[in-house]
Amino acid sequence: MRVLVTGGAGFIGSQVAAELAAAGHEAVVFDALLPAAHPGGHRSQEARTVVADLRDAERVRAALAGIDAVCHQAAMVGLGKEFADAPAYVGCNDLGTAVLLAEMAAAGVWDLVVAGSMVVYGEGRYDCARHGTVRPGPRAAADLEAGRFEPPCPECGAPLRPGLVAEDAPTDPRNVYAATKLAQEHLASAWSRATGGRAVALRYHNVYGPGMPRDTPYAGVASFFRSALARGEAPRVYEDGAQRRDFVHVRDVASANTVALAALAGREPGFFAAYNTGSGEPHTIGEMAAALAAAHGGPAPVVTGEYRLGDVRHVTADSRRLRDELGWKPQVGFAEGMAEFAAAPLRPGAGSGPVPGSG
Ligand SMILES: NC(=O)c1ccc[n+]([C@@H]2O[C@H](COP(=O)([O-])OP(=O)(O)OC[C@H]3O[C@@H](n4cnc5c(N)ncnc54)[C@H](O)[C@@H]3O)[C@@H](O)[C@H]2O)c1
Ligand SMILES: [Zn+2]
Secondary structure, three states, X not given: OEEEEEOOOOHHHHHHHHHHHHOOOEEEEEEOOOOOOOOOOOOOOOOOEEEOOOOOHHHHHXXXXXXXXXXXXXXXXXXOOOHHHHHHHHHHHHHHHHHHHHHHHHHOOOEEEEEEEHHHHOOOEEEEOOOEEEOOOOOOHHHHHOOOOOOOOOXXXXXXXXXXXXXXXXXXXXXXXXXXXHHHHHHHHHHHHHHOOEEEEEEEOEEEOOOOEOOOOOOOHHHHHHHHXXXXXXXXXXXXXXXXXXXXXXXXXHHHHHHHHHHHOOOOOOOEEEEEEOOOOOEEHHHHHHHHHHHHOOOOOEEOOXXXXXXXXXXXEOOHHHHHHHOOOOOOOHHHHHHHHHHOOXXXXXXXXXXXXXX
């Protein structure tokens, strides 16, 4: 199979391309090499790389010639710096996806795996002893300032028990990036319905592993901690460190892509489904920082009590559906993966790059 991997020069996309090649497929990388993601002028590792933006329909059309399926990983990621980044996020992620889908239909390419994200859920799942499953709203600045990090039951104010989010949980994107990730799924779903294409969205959890970009406003928390350790500093853990996440290794995410691609072939035209893609082994941010620091041999994490408005407290996925329906099985355990990540190089040449679209 010849697969176009958009964003294939990025952290996850490059692993997807490598995994496809290892499985005997041909990967063609399509990547704009955004300065925010590649501040050091990073190059793609794949032999066949098209350096172009997805919003450039002609370049997309040319790249789709002879392609059997698309793994769509390209996106502007992270929280960004300010709301002024919104047009750049929407342009890259949603206009880019729309152009890709229109050109796929025109070229008769019908199989698509799109990189989704857990951010579409907002807060995770919570249960109240009296009210069952409830949906706490955004946390108030005054509560966070006072160190009240756990969202209370919106009905009675009682403490809640965090649980695992399933794919049918209501979506609640809480920032621009999250809104663009949800829109990508909606576009893919609309595309499959309108054209008879087949699409799967993989809602990745917190992906980590070798090749992760260094700390920029676009990076994930594991990269912040890993970068601090590389500088000989203690990881600074926000809130009280008890925020729960699911850290899934980048090689397992890559294998989810190949498994999903293979499964698409057997689906009916018009098929669309979203699958949570997590390790199934939730950990707290504090545990992750401690595991990294210990493996790196660096200073122990410092819990600072700082917070970022808009961060969610707990979100951990139930990835059973991906395991049961597609037979995916993550291979890299938490301790093993963090030990490897502590020693692995981050993506070279990082630093805070310019915001795409602003310069
Ligand atoms: N890293 C995570 O923890 C995580 C979690 C959930 C979802 N995701 C999703 O996984 C995908 C890959 O993320 P990543 O962590 O590898 O980020 P990354 O920044 O390393 O890679 C994204 C790549 O996409 C390219 N790109 C962005 N916009 C483009 C455009 N319009 N045209 C062409 N190329 C473009 C960038 O140059 C970059 O190489 C994204 O869709 C992201 O939303 C990542
Ligand atoms: Zn209650």
